[in-house]
Amino acid sequence: MLLIVGVVAIAGALVTLVVALSAGAGQTTGVARSLELIEKSVNHQEVSKSDLPLMDRIVLPALARTRSLAAKLSPNGTQDGLTKRLDLAGNPGTWTAERIMGAKGAALIVFALIGFVLGGLSVRGLLFAVIGAALGFFLPDLLLMNAGQKRQEELRLGLADALDMLTVCVEAGQGFDAALMQVAKSTTGPIAGEFARVLSEIQIGKSRGEAFSSLAKRTSVTEAKTFVSALVQADRLGLPIGAVLREQSNQMRLVRRQRAEEKAQKVPVKILFPMLLFIFPALFIVIIGPGAIRIVDTFSGGGL
Numbered sequence: 001m002l003l004i005v006g007v008v009a010i011a012g013a014l015v016t017l018v019v020a021l022s023a024g025a026g027q028t029t030g031v032a033r034s035l036e037l038i039e040k041s042v043n044h045q046e047v048s049k050s051d052l053p054l055m056d057r058i059v060l061p062a063l064a065r066t067r068s069l070a071a072k073l074s075p076n077g078t079q080d081g082l083t084k085r086l087d088l089a090g091n092p093g094t095w096t097a098e099r100i101m102g103a104k105g106a107a108l109i110v111f112a113l114i115g116f117v118l119g120g121l122s123v124r125g126l127l128f129a130v131i132g133a134a135l136g137f138f139l140p141d142l143l144l145m146n147a148g149q150k151r152q153e154e155l156r157l158g159l160a161d162a163l164d165m166l167t168v169c170v171e172a173g174q175g176f177d178a179a180l181m182q183v184a185k186s187t188t189g190p191i192a193g194e195f196a197r198v199l200s201e202i203q204i205g206k207s208r209g210e211a212f213s214s215l216a217k218r219t220s221v222t223e224a225k226t227f228v229s230a231l232v233q234a235d236r237l238g239l240p241i242g243a244v245l246r247e248q249s250n251q252m253r254l255v256r257r258q259r260a261e262e263k264a265q266k267v268p269v270k271i272l273f274p275m276l277l278f279i280f281p282a283l284f285i286v287i288i289g290p291g292a293i294r295i296v297d298t299f300s301g302g303g304l
Contacts, residue, residue, distance in 0.1 A: 066105025067098060073108075073137065074101070085141075087218040088148035090190060103140045111136030148220075151190050156221045158191040160252045163227065167245040176241055177202065194218070209235050223252055 071078075082097040115132025119125030162183050169179035177199065184196040194215055201211040209232045216228040227248050234244040 067102035070101045070105035085144050090151050107136035107139050108133045155190040158189040160256050162187050162191045163249050167249045170242045
């Protein structure tokens with residue numbers, strides 16, 4: 001009996017081993033299995049639509065359809081221009097040139113419908129729809145341009161202080177890359193992000209000149225372009241970086257003072273029209289009003 005039980009147990013173990021080997025024979029193991037899991041792409045048909053977020057279920061497919069409409073109405077090179085303006089704006093959020101094109105098409109449709117509803121079923125409504133479509137089509141461009149101008153102005157205001165700190169760090173004995181990292185950590189605003197990006201590009205293998213040249217392409221600030229040109233030239237010729245930074249810092253401070261004086265000279269011209277339209281009429285009423293009332297009363301009394 002014990003012999004029969006042992007034979008049955010051995011046979012069961014062999015059958016279990018064969019089944020396990022045959023089940024895993026067609027599957028990869030080890031590193032190959034890990035790579036297969038990494039490279040496997042998710043098929044959206046395998047995922048229930050209710051499991052996807054709202055952005056993936058509704059917004060992105062709608063933007064994909066309106067993007068084709070905007071692409072047909074836009075000239076060649078529009079996406080390259082949008083990419084440039086996104087760089088100037090600091091690439092806000094997760095927006096890309098494709099999403100902005102989709103937003104342009106969606107705004108075109110929405111504003112056209114609003115214009116048609118306001119104008120009614122008539123020629124006027126058709127005219128309002130055309131005007132609304134034009135406004136909606138160019139509205140994302142205007143918003144993106146406004147964001148880029150604000151960011152470039154912030155970069156211009158922070159560049160002088162960042163350059164002073166960079167000069168002090170280099171003259172104190174720090175290396176140029178360490179000084180850049182110190183400035184990126186200690187300052188805030190767009191200039192800190194740009195210096196951090198330059199450091200990241202240097203760390204992944206770009207030369208210092210190439211990294212700063214990319215910075216010059218991402219900005220429209222004249223002072224930043226001049227600073228980058230001086231650094232690239234000093235790097236090519238082997239000039240001492242401390243002396244170059246000191247000269248650029250002095251020049252930046254001079255330009256900053258000249259810009260402040262220019263804005264101060266524009267103040268009288270800017271306040272002229274508000275004074276003529278709002279302040280002078282009130283002064284005339286306060287000063288001349290009582291005298292005018294007395295003159296009217298005098299003449300009216302004399303006439304009686």
